Structure formats: C-alpha cells, structure tokens
Amino acid sequence: MNQQEAERKMNLEIQSFPWFIQNYFRKKAGDQYSSITLYEYAKEYRRFLQWLIQDSYSTATEIDQITLTDFNQLWPEDLEYYKGFLLKSPKTLPETTKERFEESHRELPLRQNATVQRAITALRSLFNYLADAIDRKTGKPYLKYNMMRKVANVKDNKTMxxxxxxxxxxxxxxxxxxxxxxxxxxxxxxxxxxxxxxxxxxxxxxxxxxxxxxxxxxxxxxxxxxxxxxxxxxxxxxxxxxxxxxxxxxxxxxxxxxxxxxxxxxxxxxxxxxxxxxxxxxxxxxxxxxxxxxxxxxxxxxxxxxxxxxxxxxxxxxxxxxxxxxxxxxxxxxxxxxxxxxxxxxxxxxxxxxxxxxxxxxxxxxxxx
CATH class of the missing domain: 1.10.443.10 (Intergrase catalytic core)
Structure with missing residues (x-):
C-alpha cells in the first residue's frame, strides 16, 4: 500500500470517528506523519471505540456518538482490562452467529504480544494528544488526566x-x-x-x-x-x-x-x-x-x-x-x-x-x- 492509498483509506475510516479523534488525525497529518502509520492507528482506534460500547464504557450506540466525557471517565484499570481483552481474544472475532458456532469447536489463534503492544502504542499517542490539546471553548485540555500513562507496555513473550x-x-x-x-x-x-x-x-x-x-x-x-x-x-x-x-x-x-x-x-x-x-x-x-x-x-x-x-x-x-x-x-x-x-x-x-x-x-x- 502506498501513501496515497493509505491516506484515502484513512480518510474513509475516520469519517465515523468522534470529532476529537478526527482532530487528532488532522494534527498528525499536519505533522507529516506517515499515512500508512495513521491508517493502522485508525484501525486500532475503531476496535477500541467498538469495545467501549460493547463493554458499556459508553452509552453511545454508534462510535461517532462517543464523547470526551466517556474518555475522561476511564481509569487505568479499565485500560488494562482492554489490554487483557486484546491479549486473550482471537485475532479475528467471528461476526455472525453461524461463524461463532463453527468456531466454538476449535481454538482460534491469539494475538502476539508484539501486536498488542502496537495497539497500546497507538492508544498512547491518542491519549497524549487529548491530554495536550486545548479546547477552544473551555481553554482546558480535552482530557483532565492522561490515564494511558499508567498502563504498562506488553512484554514480548519471545526471547531475543x-x-x-x-x-x-x-x-x-x-x-x-x-x-x-x-x-x-x-x-x-x-x-x-x-x-x-x-x-x-x-x-x-x-x-x-x-x-x-x-x-x-x-x-x-x-x-x-x-x-x-x-x-x-x-x-x-x-x-x-x-x-x-x-x-x-x-x-x-x-x-x-x-x-x-x-x-x-x-x-x-x-x-x-x-x-x-x-x-x-x-x-x-x-x-x-x-x-x-x-x-x-x-x-x-x-x-x-x-x-x-x-x-x-x-x-x-x-x-x-x-x-x-x-x-x-x-x-x-x-x-x-x-x-x-x-x-x-x-x-x-x-x-x-x-x-x-x-x-x-x-x-x-x-x-x-
């Protein structure tokens, strides 16, 4: 995938994101971040936003309805729980009832620790931005506290x-x-x-x-x-x-x-x-x-x-x-x-x-x- 194709896919991906996450991508694009990296981050953020809804950390029904209040109410334990979800859930979750039934009879491969660490790195980048960016209306940062700073990295489960x-x-x-x-x-x-x-x-x-x-x-x-x-x-x-x-x-x-x-x-x-x-x-x-x-x-x-x-x-x-x-x-x-x-x-x-x-x-x- 080249930079132009990655930028196109990234822009399509973030259209349904909350406004403050869209602002993150505008800021990073202005900083000349690689579009390929940003597209990979966008996929990680979609997974995280969907998890917030599925596990009732937000009352939203669609990811674009998730608010800064939802983010401000997250604690390090919640984010550690999400890290555990990534470590223990299969690489690709079955989407339909039939697929879930078929997959229930065999063990699905889990994500590698390095893959989960990339997700943590992506989230840390987002939370750092939200903790530093200033809201024009309030003059205060989007996030009161950056709880991702309390979340430990995932250790590689393979020796060098x-x-x-x-x-x-x-x-x-x-x-x-x-x-x-x-x-x-x-x-x-x-x-x-x-x-x-x-x-x-x-x-x-x-x-x-x-x-x-x-x-x-x-x-x-x-x-x-x-x-x-x-x-x-x-x-x-x-x-x-x-x-x-x-x-x-x-x-x-x-x-x-x-x-x-x-x-x-x-x-x-x-x-x-x-x-x-x-x-x-x-x-x-x-x-x-x-x-x-x-x-x-x-x-x-x-x-x-x-x-x-x-x-x-x-x-x-x-x-x-x-x-x-x-x-x-x-x-x-x-x-x-x-x-x-x-x-x-x-x-x-x-x-x-x-x-x-x-x-x-x-x-x-x-x-x-």
Missing part, C-alpha cells in the same frame, strides 16, 4: 535469541543475496512451464530485478520503495531519497550490489511502461493500458514468488532484515545499522546481535579445540 533464530532461517546473507539475484536473472525462467508465464516474466524482469536489488542494497521499507519517484534516485552518488516512517525525508546509501540493476531499469523504464511526463513514480506497472505506480501488494507477491522458487518464501521486510544483519556483521555497529534503516534509536536493531550466523557457530564449534 528465539526471535533471532526464527528470523535467521529467512535471511539471504553473504553470497546468498548475490545468488538470489543471479537466480532470477538466469535460472528462474526454467521453472516456468507455459509460454505465457515466460513472456510475463521477461516483460517485467528488468524492473523486478531492480526492485529486489534496491531492497538488498539499502534495507529500505516496502512503503519507502513504493513511494519513490525517479528524482529520488541518485545513481551518480549511490543514494536514494526516501520518506521515512514518522514523516521525515532521509538519504540512504545504496550498495554496489544494486547499481547495475538500477542502471538497466532506469534506462529502459520509459520503453517498458510508456509513462506520461506527469507520471514520476520510479517503479511502474501497466494497468488498463496506462503506466501507474506499482502497488505494495504486487511487490510483496513478486518477492514471495521469486524467493519461494529460490529457497524459502520471504517478504520485503525479511530482505530488510537481511541487509541489517549483514551490515551489523560487517561493522559491529548498531548505530550504523539504525542509520541505514532509518531507525530513531538502536533499541529496534538489537535483534541483530542475537542472530547466530556462521561466525558464532564456528566459534562454538572451535570452543574446546
């Missing part, structure tokens, strides 16, 4: 070592990243049976190689790659301008692994997709006879298709993990990894110190020799 081991199985490290690109370039076509499938592959091969090479050459997020324009790519200095999560522009270094693939694509972009002069998107697709920006879902499917044929099905995010792990192995610097990935601190990158890798295993094998 366990998470690292799970991630490591889906990484392309050392020569494997180069082998992956060479596989797509020279061998993938041999896995296709029909003439039509081969023709479709050759049609987008140059673009697909450039996309995967850019992932492996930068570690950028899917949304950052999708939203890139032609002007954002500086091949002369091996840099790319990206719009980071949190609404900030950044320059990211491009590894030499990606350079030749990007040069090939840029030189053929116009011939392959015939974009108009107004279409500035870097990566394109043809839809109904017109060139348009390729969607994130299409890129996810494309990466999954190639990687599954090569080794194991992975997402663009796993390619990002691959870059981060490789960079940490080369530099032993979490700061450098955080800067390359566009992280505000090193806390999110400590996972890479727990990915065993060949060097750690070799050290243990030689421990007593």
């Amino acid at each position: 070592a366990e998470r690292g081991a799970a991630i490591e199985k889906k990484l392309f490290l050392d020569e494997e990243a180069i082998d992956f690109l060479e596989f797509i370039d020279t061998k993938y076509v041999d896995t296709l049976a029909s003439r039509q499938a081969k023709a479709a592959f050759y049609k987008n091969k140059t673009r697909d190689l450039a996309i995967i090479a850019l992932f492996l050459g930068t570690g950028m997020r899917l949304s950052e790659l999708v939203n890139m324009n032609v002007a954002d790519l500086d091949l002369e200095h091996s840099e790319a301008r990206v719009f980071r999560k949190g609404g900030k522009w950044d320059m990211v270094v491009i590894s030499s692994i990606a350079h030749s693939y990007l040069v090939d694509y840029v030189s053929q972009r116009a011939k392959l997709y015939q974009p108009t002069e107004l279409e500035q998107a870097l990566f394109l697709t043809r839809y109904r006879g017109k060139a348009k920006r390729i969607a994130g879902g299409a890129i996810e499917a494309m990466v999954g298709k190639y990687s599954e044929s090569f080794k194991i099905r992975v997402s663009p995010h796993k390619l990002r993990h691959s870059v981060a792990t490789q960079l940490y192995t080369k530099t032993n610097s979490l700061v450098q990894v955080a800067e390359q990935l566009g992280q505000s601190g090193t806390s999110a990158t400590t996972i890479y110190t727990h990915i065993a890798g060949k060097k750690k295993r070799e050290a243990m094998n030689d421990l007593w020799t």
Whole structure:
C-alpha cells in the first residue's frame, strides 16, 4: 500500500470517528506523519471505540456518538482490562452467529504480544494528544488526566535469541543475496512451464530485478520503495531519497550490489511502461493500458514468488532484515545499522546481535579445540 492509498483509506475510516479523534488525525497529518502509520492507528482506534460500547464504557450506540466525557471517565484499570481483552481474544472475532458456532469447536489463534503492544502504542499517542490539546471553548485540555500513562507496555513473550533464530532461517546473507539475484536473472525462467508465464516474466524482469536489488542494497521499507519517484534516485552518488516512517525525508546509501540493476531499469523504464511526463513514480506497472505506480501488494507477491522458487518464501521486510544483519556483521555497529534503516534509536536493531550466523557457530564449534 502506498501513501496515497493509505491516506484515502484513512480518510474513509475516520469519517465515523468522534470529532476529537478526527482532530487528532488532522494534527498528525499536519505533522507529516506517515499515512500508512495513521491508517493502522485508525484501525486500532475503531476496535477500541467498538469495545467501549460493547463493554458499556459508553452509552453511545454508534462510535461517532462517543464523547470526551466517556474518555475522561476511564481509569487505568479499565485500560488494562482492554489490554487483557486484546491479549486473550482471537485475532479475528467471528461476526455472525453461524461463524461463532463453527468456531466454538476449535481454538482460534491469539494475538502476539508484539501486536498488542502496537495497539497500546497507538492508544498512547491518542491519549497524549487529548491530554495536550486545548479546547477552544473551555481553554482546558480535552482530557483532565492522561490515564494511558499508567498502563504498562506488553512484554514480548519471545526471547531475543528465539526471535533471532526464527528470523535467521529467512535471511539471504553473504553470497546468498548475490545468488538470489543471479537466480532470477538466469535460472528462474526454467521453472516456468507455459509460454505465457515466460513472456510475463521477461516483460517485467528488468524492473523486478531492480526492485529486489534496491531492497538488498539499502534495507529500505516496502512503503519507502513504493513511494519513490525517479528524482529520488541518485545513481551518480549511490543514494536514494526516501520518506521515512514518522514523516521525515532521509538519504540512504545504496550498495554496489544494486547499481547495475538500477542502471538497466532506469534506462529502459520509459520503453517498458510508456509513462506520461506527469507520471514520476520510479517503479511502474501497466494497468488498463496506462503506466501507474506499482502497488505494495504486487511487490510483496513478486518477492514471495521469486524467493519461494529460490529457497524459502520471504517478504520485503525479511530482505530488510537481511541487509541489517549483514551490515551489523560487517561493522559491529548498531548505530550504523539504525542509520541505514532509518531507525530513531538502536533499541529496534538489537535483534541483530542475537542472530547466530556462521561466525558464532564456528566459534562454538572451535570452543574446546
């Protein structure tokens, strides 16, 4: 999903929200928050508002009728109870009587602790705004007290070592990243049976190689790659301008692994997709006879298709993990990894110190020799 599509969905989502939550989204949009992040927050807020009604914390019958008084009457215990509801309820609740009956005979998967923590983070952002924003009529903050400050974070129920081991199985490290690109370039076509499938592959091969090479050459997020324009790519200095999560522009270094693939694509972009002069998107697709920006879902499917044929099905995010792990192995610097990935601190990158890798295993094998 690109920023424009996320903004459209977010605006549709918040139309039925109470006015003070709509004000929150106007404020964050003005602060240049990522539309993708705000859309994810909107989904979390809808779930919370529906819960307020279902558990009688509000007398409203529709979520747009929920008031600031309802929010001001919430206590930390109430919000902790909501956290418990998220932890103990299935990922997707059955909506109809028939579905509830069918699902009652088997156990549904629960949300991961990390997923619940994202919901808590979203709510904390909303409550912080409501506690700071001033009501024009009263001259006082929307919320008298910010009760979310009393709500503890959800601890991850997996150790760093366990998470690292799970991630490591889906990484392309050392020569494997180069082998992956060479596989797509020279061998993938041999896995296709029909003439039509081969023709479709050759049609987008140059673009697909450039996309995967850019992932492996930068570690950028899917949304950052999708939203890139032609002007954002500086091949002369091996840099790319990206719009980071949190609404900030950044320059990211491009590894030499990606350079030749990007040069090939840029030189053929116009011939392959015939974009108009107004279409500035870097990566394109043809839809109904017109060139348009390729969607994130299409890129996810494309990466999954190639990687599954090569080794194991992975997402663009796993390619990002691959870059981060490789960079940490080369530099032993979490700061450098955080800067390359566009992280505000090193806390999110400590996972890479727990990915065993060949060097750690070799050290243990030689421990007593």
